[in-house]
Amino acid sequence: MNSFPLKLKPAAQTLMAELHRQLRTRWEGLSSDTQPAPTTPPDYQAAALPDDLKDRRVELIVEASDLKALDAALNSDADALVLDFDDTFTPTRANVETAYAAVETAAKSDKPILARPRALYAVEEHLDFGGPAIAALCDLGVILAARPEKPMHIYIPKLETVEEAGLWEDALALAETHLGLKQNAIKVCVQIETYAACLHADALLYALHGRAFGLNAGRWDYVFSLTKRVGAQRGAMPPRNDLTMDLDAMRAYAEALVRVCEARGAQAIGGSAAVAPNAQNPQPTLDAVRADKVREAAQGYVAAWAGLPMLLDSVRGAFGNEVSQPLPAETAERTLERLLDLPAPRPLPLNVVQDSIGLALAVFEAWYDGRGVVVRNGRIEDTATAELARAQLWQWVQCEAELEGGDRLTSDRYLSERRALAGDNTAQARLLDHLVLAPVCPEYFPRAAQLLQPQEATV
Incomplete structure (x- = not known):
């Protein structure tokens, strides 16, 4: 503290x-993992x-x-x-x-x-x-x-x-x-x-x-x-x-x-x-x-x-x-x-992946700067939408989702696309990589951000 x-x-x-x-x-002692169905x-x-x-x-x-x-x-x-x-x-x-x-x-x-x-x-x-x-x-x-x-x-x-x-x-x-x-x-x-x-x-x-x-x-x-x-x-x-x-x-x-x-x-x-x-x-x-x-x-x-x-x-x-x-x-x-009756998987447009990366990076950068909301492309984006963007990126990387054109969204391809938008040493990039490349999807990003970057998170 x-x-x-x-x-x-x-x-x-x-x-x-x-x-x-x-x-x-x-x-x-709270844990959703040990809770039986009510x-x-x-x-x-x-x-x-x-x-x-x-x-x-x-x-x-x-x-x-x-x-x-x-x-x-x-x-x-x-x-x-x-x-x-x-x-x-x-x-x-x-x-x-x-x-x-x-x-x-x-x-x-x-x-x-x-x-x-x-x-x-x-x-x-x-x-x-x-x-x-x-x-x-x-x-x-x-x-x-x-x-x-x-x-x-x-x-x-x-x-x-x-x-x-x-x-x-x-x-x-x-x-x-x-x-x-x-x-x-x-x-x-x-x-x-x-x-x-x-x-x-x-x-x-x-x-x-x-x-x-x-x-x-x-x-x-x-x-x-x-x-x-x-x-x-x-x-x-x-x-x-x-x-x-x-x-x-x-x-x-x-x-x-x-x-x-x-x-x-x-x-x-x-x-x-x-x-x-x-x-x-x-x-x-x-x-x-x-x-x-x-x-x-x-x-x-x-x-x-x-x-x-x-x-x-x-x-x-x-x-x-x-x-x-x-x-x-x-x-x-x-x-x-x-x-659970979601649409069948289909190849992802690359611009959708890029937009999801950009959205998460924009909210994370604002979050470290003390701002909880950004307006982007006519939408009010906040923690909830950034959580969705980074979770979808995690899921797409985990299943190596097919991209339009036949490529796959591997971890290396994700890193290549992320690096085109933010350098490795930026706080927002480090946080997004931590969330997307984790073997198990982290629960909530604000706590992860505090633990990963205490200087930026508690300024």
Whole structure:
């Protein structure tokens, strides 16, 4: 840990310390490898929707340390804000300090606030509570201590197992006791953005059902997780641009969430509109965003995220106009079959491989520079899309995917293409090589980046 720990407000520090004291041992023992498939939950209903979210159709996601974006968001007509410490956030010392101060600013707003702390895999290198600080508990301490009389709602990211859901549940219950709140005063929405979570969404919701009011779809994180799961046992996974929501395998994912929500009285919240319209001609992009959200609304989603204020109207306008029809019943076996029914492997265009390398390098370079988001080719790229790009590169190299023209994407060919975009001694190239050339796909890149390049990662 850095010799100068972060300065914290006493209330937040005390809550963090209590959460670490009671939960560290369980956190250290978390392992998805040893978790059996959860049993079918008993009959239950999700928590009631918080009053301040009953009329919301669009939530504006804001990177937690971006003060300019936060100010714009607080003054926008967004129905609610998502203060993000996860996919759009880079945990440099300066960013964490700024973000923790920004929580205090957001807490003073009357606008509905949902905060997304970091996932359970992450550590906070600038704090120590009898060992490496658990980033999720640090973020949670700051978020909840900032406004205990009216706690912000929480998005829970990247769940894999019921054990992880139980740790979040107990952390929130401990926080309620510590802050003198009623049981289940803190409300949550569970993000279903891993393959395991999609299969077991009902059990995860049940583990938190006293406080959980909904499930949220995280499209690119899910495909990243699916890519790791599929591995090299098949030929090349389809490129990102081929994994649209029109693909039945992706529809199966979206519908799996809705079926759980319909059965349990929960809300289904759609994914993020993460595009940057051309300033000279924004309408085609705005129309595409609306069409994507109209599709979600027809499936049973009731709201979604916007990545920029100018997307708010397009997202909002897609929801609330018509009542969707319940989805037809589907067996778990059929859902699983559909989830894995991906397009047959085909030769990859070289420019797709080059674009995936470029995307990952651009996000990694920004990440080391303290920026969690880049705009590239009209898309808002962040940790989630970089994770997908590097996982697909790993999978393609592992199976030596065929390229158009007959060549194969061997490790040597990958290195040749990467070297055309970034030198061997750059931090982003070292990180990408570490992730792509590993025999087993590393879990999450931010932790790998901290361990591989501590100087750049903790500046």
